[in-house]
Amino acid sequence: MDNQNKNLIIATALSALVLIGWTYLFPPEQPLPADSTPVSTEVATPVAPAVTPDAAPGAALTAEATAQAELAATPRIEIDNPALTGSLSLLGGRIDDLSLKNYKETLDADSPLVRLLAPVGGTDLNATPYYAVYGWAPAGGLDPALVPGPKTVWTAPAGAKLTPTTPVTLSWDNGAGLVFHREIALDEDYLFTVTQSVENNTGATVRLAPYGIIARHSIPESKRVYVLHEGAVRMTDGKLEEIKYKDITKLDPVEGEGQAKVLAASESGWTGFTDKYWMTTLAPISGAFTSVVKYTEALDLYQTETRQPVIEVAPGASASSATRLFAGAKEWEAIQHYQNDVGIAGFVDSIDWGWFYFLTKPMFRLLHWLHGFIGNMGWAIIGLTVIIKLLVFPLARKSYISMAKMKELQPEMEKLKEAAGDDRMKVQQGMMELYKKNKVNPAAGCLPVLLQIPIFFSLYKVIYVTIELYHAPWIGWIKDLSAPDPSSILNLFGLLPYATPEPGSMLFMFSLGVLPILLGISMWFQQKLNPAPTDPSQAMIFAWMPWVFMFMLGSFASGLVLYWIANNTITFIQQYTIMSMHGKRPELFENIRSSFKKKPQADAPKK
Template identity: 35%
Template structure:
């Protein structure tokens, strides 16, 4: 019965962990951040807020190819389809061509969008005294040579140049550089000072999203909101509630700001060598996460390039780590990331060999259970020794009756005499729990499992089994584990509860992603194999009697 009880402990700890995670997200204490008051620049714009979006009225005769303010520029590579607004040069739409919105769909997943119901865009520009985005006339309207750009076959790079000339003749070129197979987009500003005085400019980049709370479930408690990284903070979430409560205001070398959701993330990545100001803000139904680069002074007849980078795509850990320091931590493994990351790497290693994520899950299950076999053996051996003491324990109860103090003293003397650790059956389980939780998050957060088939009816490991076959098999495996486990005298009510545990777990797992259920099922199968081996050895030593 101890084995069934231990399974119950694991289940309760696991469910409690999920409930705690969801409670922390909704009601837990929020990080204390210095409130940043909105500062007004010399041009009258609010530096921490949304840049004015009204169209400029440009009648300059030099702008012979002026682009209409509402015009969109389409940029397509092998993995991205972006739409860039001619006004301001903001990315107002991002389609991930390699990630369909649904399984077997030809329609790509839309990460950035701008429509009447929801806005999620990536903005960037130049503010400061001479910044075109800080003009009282509104943001600049860029001119382009074409409304559509596409990465050519045989080419690995696509550069889209947006040009603007202010009333003083200063030339601003906003370059978008996209690379084949990459979700990291370089967004640079080339400034040419044609005036007789210094230009004072400051690059800003921010993510703008509709102020909207997103629901989550206990089974899939995924996070959607802001995040940032700085010198003092490797990675920290900054939710919509945090943004509305207190503005982020942190000065750091490098760093980044992001808005993330399950499987996907958008992040602005400043120059790592610059001292940048990370900020957040809210207002008019929107929330913002952004950064401002250092103020730049450009002498007359001189040029300068202000650089930034935009990650817009799936949470691909290796590529994100190469793009910016700690950006891969947006694959949110929680506080057990130091265990989950090696497990993920092991999972991807197995996939590189077998080419099937379901088989990779099976292999990592065998690996983890194999590494934990000494703990499992110690657990069952300790349980067997405790079982042999049951007659002596019953004698102590009969001897001392309701005298709990003497009963406790007698039990401790018995444990010491027989060299038995009463916690020996539970301690291995407690050691295994962090590994199990870390593996749970590894499977939960891996975008590679999204729409990944296993075989037969399992065509997507990231969603529930459509026919509930895996949860039922998991329940059957739990039933056999119960049958194999030795029984002892127990309370009848407790025995009935234990008998229903496979049913309870089966119902609970009906809504779990198929990949997680597959892991639990295979874990139970390995447990059955290990039980058989351990009990046969114990029977030879006379420690196990059914």
């Protein structure tokens, strides 16, 4: 291997090492409130309901107690379908209690379901308030007291229950001639359809604007990494925008809004919050609307809003407006169905496909198909790795053939260096003549490696973001491919009666499981296909690299580590076979033996 190839591989490996190390050691900080001066809100602007703490000591506790009392006193309507369970509150008619039937928090048999939405003042201390609320903003001088607000108590038919076959209609009569209705329907998965309507029984035309809000009081504590977007996500007339939670707190003040970012959609769009596996999104059915992402520092409140145009309702007439609400798991099949069959434009892009989306999307579809065909996500990952390696085999073949040719020229290159001594210019000229004479292109091995880098990162992205890895087993002790290998060398992989260290503890990084150890060994064997570099610094980097990666990747998801093991193994087989076919079989065992030999010490200086 020539120095150019060595330097390329070192640079690539070090870049990956820095990338992974930075992700592990320095995850992005949790969002902190930004410094800003709130701007007063106009009467017609919808504001999310929230518990507003007072300045007086104990006032926040009083407000929390009041919220709990209101919550307990207000009737609720049960929500139930094959994917969701929960309830909606008649206080404000908000959808504020949802759990996912098909997903548990842990693998324990008695583990609670993953909770997506939670009410203000709820009894679950582990769930921060997170809910969807709808309403009408008054316009044209209409008295705000005449439209339903956050504290409005709606009525519903006795025994009402929201299921895919039984939509629920809420009603509220303001006593002054306006009657409001809100029909809520639910499909078999994660999509609500909320249709708001108003009957004008007054003697005058009224003007008002329908809105929908997703409100999140603070965000869940978790370790966030920059390779995955978590925060606000929205599509506005075909343009996707992602705003991380920490960036939402830094939004500039907008007149009449506070800290906000406002966009107008003339044709279609949607807006909401997304986490790694779960998402809550509003999607107006009619075309034009205003999309708002905002933050209220005093309440640590994150909001996304969809505001539809003002509607004029003549005396004796009625008007309605409909919005879809997605609240659930980011399952590709469901999201694709809502895009292609329901008509939520660009909804598949709510999944974070990354920079190389043109590669990530087809890779994900292939992994999804393999999972359905094989029935096991671990073997599907290995199958995907094999297929990708076969597709890029022509590039790899050129690289390994170039390495074989360079190895053939190694003896002549060493003679050239000895003859030229310290004259580097003469060495370079001699090497160029040697390449030209033997028709060898030293860069031929570099280009294939560079072209494979986007493929590597795309495959990494696919495995990292797919929800199909969540609690998906592989074999034996690997019960969750989205979690680190649970085995540990510290208790001899279960032979000793000691529990393994918890993630985040000081010892967890040294709690190497079987898969991380196999990863280090596979990297080490792959490295031994080539002699150690003659440069001492390079040799030291190469010697430590497999074991550094072993520790760094030990806390990564088992699915990712399994991919790297499969990739290293296939690469080893390809390189050994191709170079052997071209007459330069790698001296594997000789390179292994030489790595254990004691380095000769330099002769002592003569007196």
